[in-house]
Amino acid sequence: xxxxxxxxxxxxxxxxxxxxxxxxxxxxxxxxxxxxxxxxxxxxxxxxxxxxxxxxxxxxxxxxxxxxxxxxxxxxxxxxxxxxxxxxxxxxxxxxxxxxxxxxxxxxxxxxxxxxxxxxxxxxxxxxxxxxxxxxxxxxxxxxxxxxxxxxxxxxxxxxxxxxxxxxxxxxxxxxxxxxxxxxxxxxxxxxxxxxxxxxxxxxxxxxxxxxxxxxxxxxxxxxxxxxxxxxxxxxxxxxxxxxxxxxxxxxxxxxxxxxxxxxxxxxxxxxxxxxxxxxxxxxxxxxxxxxxxxxxxxxxxxxxxxxxxxxxxxxxxxxxxxxxxxxxxxxxxxxxxxxxxxxxxxxxxxxxxxxxxxxxxxxxxxxx
Amino acid sequence: xxxxxxxxxxxxxxxxxxxxxxxxxxxxxxxxxxxxxxxxxxxxxxxxxxxxxxxxxxxxxxxxxxxxxxxxxxxxxxxxxxxxxxxxxxxxxxxxxxxxxxxxxxxxxxxxxxxxxxxxxxxxxxxxxxxxxxxxxxxxxxxxxxxxxxxxxxxxxxxxxxxxxxxxxxxxxxxxxxxxxxxxxxxxxxxxxxxxxxxxxxxxxxxxxxxxxxxxxxxxxxxxxxxxxxxxxxxxxxxxxxxxxxxxxxxxxxxxxxxxxxxxxxxxxxxxxxxxxxxxxxxxxxxxxxxxxxxxxxxxxxxxxxxxxxxxxxxxxxxxxxxxxxxxxxxxxxxx
Ligand SMILES: Nc1ncnc2c1ncn2[C@@H]1O[C@H](COP(=O)(O)OP(=O)(O)OP(=O)(O)O)[C@@H](O)[C@H]1O
Ligand SMILES: [Mg+2]
Numbered sequence: 001x002x003x004x005x006x007x008x009x010x011x012x013x014x015x016x017x018x019x020x021x022x023x024x025x026x027x028x029x030x031x032x033x034x035x036x037x038x039x040x041x042x043x044x045x046x047x048x049x050x051x052x053x054x055x056x057x058x059x060x061x062x063x064x065x066x067x068x069x070x071x072x073x074x075x076x077x078x079x080x081x082x083x084x085x086x087x088x089x090x091x092x093x094x095x096x097x098x099x100x101x102x103x104x105x106x107x108x109x110x111x112x113x114x115x116x117x118x119x120x121x122x123x124x125x126x127x128x129x130x131x132x133x134x135x136x137x138x139x140x141x142x143x144x145x146x147x148x149x150x151x152x153x154x155x156x157x158x159x160x161x162x163x164x165x166x167x168x169x170x171x172x173x174x175x176x177x178x179x180x181x182x183x184x185x186x187x188x189x190x191x192x193x194x195x196x197x198x199x200x201x202x203x204x205x206x207x208x209x210x211x212x213x214x215x216x217x218x219x220x221x222x223x224x225x226x227x228x229x230x231x232x233x234x235x236x237x238x239x240x241x242x243x244x245x246x247x248x249x250x251x252x253x254x255x256x257x258x259x260x261x262x263x264x265x266x267x268x269x270x271x272x273x274x275x276x277x278x279x280x281x282x283x284x285x286x287x288x289x290x291x292x293x294x295x296x297x298x299x300x301x302x303x304x305x306x307x308x309x310x311x312x313x314x315x316x317x318x319x320x321x322x323x324x325x326x327x328x329x330x331x332x333x334x335x336x337x338x339x340x341x342x343x344x345x346x347x348x349x350x351x352x353x354x355x356x357x358x359x360x361x362x363x364x365x366x367x368x369x
Numbered sequence: 370x371x372x373x374x375x376x377x378x379x380x381x382x383x384x385x386x387x388x389x390x391x392x393x394x395x396x397x398x399x400x401x402x403x404x405x406x407x408x409x410x411x412x413x414x415x416x417x418x419x420x421x422x423x424x425x426x427x428x429x430x431x432x433x434x435x436x437x438x439x440x441x442x443x444x445x446x447x448x449x450x451x452x453x454x455x456x457x458x459x460x461x462x463x464x465x466x467x468x469x470x471x472x473x474x475x476x477x478x479x480x481x482x483x484x485x486x487x488x489x490x491x492x493x494x495x496x497x498x499x500x501x502x503x504x505x506x507x508x509x510x511x512x513x514x515x516x517x518x519x520x521x522x523x524x525x526x527x528x529x530x531x532x533x534x535x536x537x538x539x540x541x542x543x544x545x546x547x548x549x550x551x552x553x554x555x556x557x558x559x560x561x562x563x564x565x566x567x568x569x570x571x572x573x574x575x576x577x578x579x580x581x582x583x584x585x586x587x588x589x590x591x592x593x594x595x596x597x598x599x600x601x602x603x604x605x606x607x608x609x610x611x612x613x614x615x616x617x618x619x620x621x622x623x624x625x626x627x628x629x630x631x632x633x634x635x636x637x638x639x640x641x642x643x644x645x646x647x648x649x650x651x652x653x654x655x656x657x658x659x660x661x662x663x664x665x666x667x668x669x670x671x672x673x674x675x676x677x678x679x680x681x682x683x684x685x686x687x688x689x690x691x692x693x694x695x696x697x698x699x700x701x702x703x704x705x
Pocket of ligand 1: 065066071073
């Protein structure tokens, strides 16, 4: 046993107490590129436009959406890598959105990040020992037994050979590199880790291992995750609740089972119908909802409901007056069923999209440290 | 050039990309425990031409460092005139060296300088010292300026970048040679201290060259600062200084090294050129001065012109070959 005992909060996720993280109406508009010499700036890029969610201690929130919908930007705002242009981020009840770097510094320990690209997330000129030990040095912490011992303990905990302390990142495979990134994020014993597509760049076989590792660490250390992914199959396994994003907004947010078994938003329906089902008989019978058209530019989102330009329901099922409503009136993200918030004027529960089986099963047993 | 980019060893990691063993025990044995520098060194060792250049560089440096010792052992010094007395290698009537090839003899292994009879070999030895000391100091100056300003411009962007980049543009389009000639002439007129010549020479060579490395560094930093490892450091609470020097600067090692080995020969040529024009160091021999002196004897003693020319040629070539080899060794895309 090389790691410290799990904190007492580890066992119970989602208690009724105040949330660990509370994101309220957060906005991140990037200044637009100037189009010509005369116009100084173009429309702002509304990468994130009014996103609200909460994450409780020990809980995993899945954040899903197509490429470019603002998932990474949301993650970066939450971990204070970039400043939001509006809204509030409360961590343990304290608004951190306006804090200076100096004031943020102690809070850095509590929120960490795991990145998508296992190649660019590790400095090629530093050894693994240096990379995983950096959090201690930056935060001026002296772990018991020294930095080296702590780093080797972390390496062992994430499934790396501690003797590889002096090796360089290029000597490791993608999955191992991701483990190095996880060890670094874990070093300061954070309460929340934002995982930005941590397995998207990995082979499928390795994906399951890394997801399992994250789950084991979660129960051991009582971590909360914001787990970003671009499809619904990866997050199903690990999430307690799932938020579906589209064009900088949350379309639907609810607990995992409701989302998969009774999704209400047409966009979620489309995403779910793309999740492969292991049983070929079911797979061939079920309806595949295809989205037509391209993702609109976040610098000039459609009027009314931002999804209406690609909404299958809008195209095929709604009457003219209903369409008019979709085009002109912004829906709000509101509770349509208990604990189930949807951004849609005409939500509809569908239960025919997924077979109710749990997500991918573990390929290995839990790690015992 | 993307030295230090994270993709540079994709080939290596692709080989164990299927490796699902978390302990990593089956990483290819031949790369275990090797830093990027040691991989580059292994590649460089296979490049015989570059290695030959490296050996010549080491020889030149040794000669320059131990010039006094060589002079003592050899029994000559650059100022000693050997044009009087019965054993003089100089012909009393013509003032030219006696014998073939500029008067080569056991006492003067590369002959003597016409009229004065100074030993040419020891003049070339001290010329190496002049050439290297000016070139290395000037390169150091351009490195300090170029790396720090390039780092600031690329890291902070915005107005700092605008100011620095425009300044570099201006310097690059500056008539450097004319300005140097004028500056040296004016300063020497005001202050005839020989030491000041050294500083001016270093200044004109080093200062006007810094935009070259400055631009390289700026470009590298612009892409490095977007890497996720920089974000990771920032999310841990690292400040700008720490990120610039601990995270980004080590990745500039390759370009800086290559620039250094290619800039030194450039500055050697610059020093020789200015010395040839009479604007070099005073009171110490230099290759450029020897060349300009030898110019008068081109018809009667061509060997005198040939030797300093050869010295410059070999030194510059050696640095360039070594620098090219180094660039290939550090370049991920090279297949050598
Ligand atoms: N620094 C920036 N400046 C301007 N626009 C940006 C910036 N960062 C992101 N964007 C824009 O914001 C939008 C959302 O980007 P983001 O990276 O958050 O998407 P994402 O959901 O993470 O996509 P992916 O799945 O590709 O990672 C995109 O249109 C992107 O072009
Ligand atoms: Mg992203």
